[in-house]
Amino acid sequence: MHEFQSDHQTVRLVTSAALRAAVAWSQRENRTEAWREVSRMTGVVMKVFGPADTSFTPAMLIEKLYQPLSALVGPSSPVSDVVLLDADGSLSDAAVDIACEYAEGLFPNSADPSQDWLPSWTWQQQEQVERAVYSGLIASADQRAYEATRRFLIEHPAGDGRKLIELRNKAGARSVAKYDPIGSERVWPGGGSGYWWPCPVCRWPMRVRPPMVSCDFRHHDARFRLADPTSPEGQPLLSSLTESHRSPDAIATDGSVCLELSVWRHITVPGISELALERDLQKIEDVQVGMWAGLDAIDLLVQVAGRKLEVDVKDQVDPFMIAAKPPTAAHVVVPDYRAAQLPVLRELLAEKKIWTSSQFVKHVRAQGGQQR
Structure with a gap:
């Protein structure tokens, strides 16, 4: 398959189709519908790639599920290194990790033919x-x-x-x-x-x-x-x-x-980072932290030395997905393990102050708080 420069929406569509094909392939021994789903997702990928790739077959798609996703989405995507299927044909940990963020509604104008048996996290979008x-x-x-x-x-x-x-x-x-x-x-x-x-x-x-x-x-x-x-x-x-x-x-x-x-991935997992930041800030004297002020208008309201800092915590695989819905708060914090996103986010959200969690805690301490 030829290399191509794909925009963000293309990456989401192809990743979502590949994920569904991987889930179906991992269940092929117990689900007769699995083979039809792989063929259907091959059609989705072919439609994205255009007429030049009409020779792309289900067997070719299955082969690429055991390879890094760069074979389908190009080398520059945040998911390019992800392999969806392990050698034994089971779903990889990375597949489940990225699945919920990249799940895309592939049948917007009709009923999803596999919705009654595919797990909801393969087709249910984050917003839903x-x-x-x-x-x-x-x-x-x-x-x-x-x-x-x-x-x-x-x-x-x-x-x-x-x-x-x-x-x-x-x-x-x-x-x-x-x-x-x-x-x-x-x-x-x-x-x-x-x-x-x-x-x-x-x-x-x-x-x-x-x-x-x-x-x-x-x-x-x-x-x-x-x-x-x-x-x-x-x-x-x-x-x-x-x-x-x-x-x-x-x-x-x-x-x-x-x-x-899907609830664990979209509510619990990002919440872990929010509460971890809350705990770290509460260790600093003379700092007050309010959570989810205004029914989650912002994630944290931090008061230190007479100042109020509004903070949104973002724990997502793809920084472009963060920028697509710009956070409300002036301060955007990502977990330390997302530090590689800082340069991209600072470019995409130039009007915001972007920090890792540990950087932001140091910033608050420097504003006047002291370690307890």
């Missing part, structure tokens, strides 16, 4: 997820209830169903998002009903692909290996493959539920 959740968040126009509910979705994306209801009621949070039983791809099936492990960072169930267990969000750096033997109580044990985290304990699957993947 946020709109569905936020409509519940702002329904009461109560700032305190909004903050409690938003914080609850970030801090409690999974757990025992009954306990979650108790915690939600105690926190004064609203029921705005659905919790479902934990999917089989996140459960170690041995012993009783099975076990699952929360990511040490986001607390959402990690994916289990024996002998590996890992969080779908790669920047959480949560990767573990199933250990042998099990604990004296018969529970499976994990050994950490990184120095970042200790191994979490296994949790019995009975009664356990979790947020849908």
Whole structure:
């Protein structure tokens, strides 16, 4: 296939089509519809590339799913290095990581023929997820209830169903998002009903692909290996493959539920960065931090030395997607692991002040706050 210079919308369309084809191919042994979906997504890719690529076949698309996406979207996209399928034909962690951000509605004028069996995160756009959740968040126009509910979705994306209801009621949070039983791809099936492990960072169930267990969000750096033997109580044990985290304990699957993947990716994951910044700023004396002021008009309102700093935190794969909907606040903060985005964001959002999280904390401290 020839190289081409693709605009941002083209990258989204091709990435979304490739992702759907990858999910279908990974389920081909259990889903007869999978073959039709791969052919359909080949048609989407051909339409994007134009008449010169009418020879592009489903077999060619499948071959490229095992290669970096640069083979489809060119070398300069933020997802160019992502490989959607592992060697064994299963979805890669990176595929799930980028999927929700690049999911695109491919059938705007008709019903999606695969919507009844493809997971919602492959076709549900970010705006749809946020709109569905936020409509519940702002329904009461109560700032305190909004903050409690938003914080609850970030801090409690999974757990025992009954306990979650108790915690939600105690926190004064609203029921705005659905919790479902934990999917089989996140459960170690041995012993009783099975076990699952929360990511040490986001607390959402990690994916289990024996002998590996890992969080779908790669920047959480949560990767573990199933250990042998099990604990004296018969529970499976994990050994950490990184120095970042200790191994979490296994949790019995009975009664356990979790947020849908798309809600976790669009609400919980970015919220982790927001709350981490809040905690770091609260360690500085004489600094007050308000969260999601004006029902999320901005993410953080920071008061220091008589000044008010309005902050929006952005944790997205693609800086162009941030610039497409310019943040309201004067200060835009990205997690430290997105530091490479700073030059691009400073060019795209020239009227904003762009920081990594650690840079912004240092800036606030320099304004007059002192470390506690």
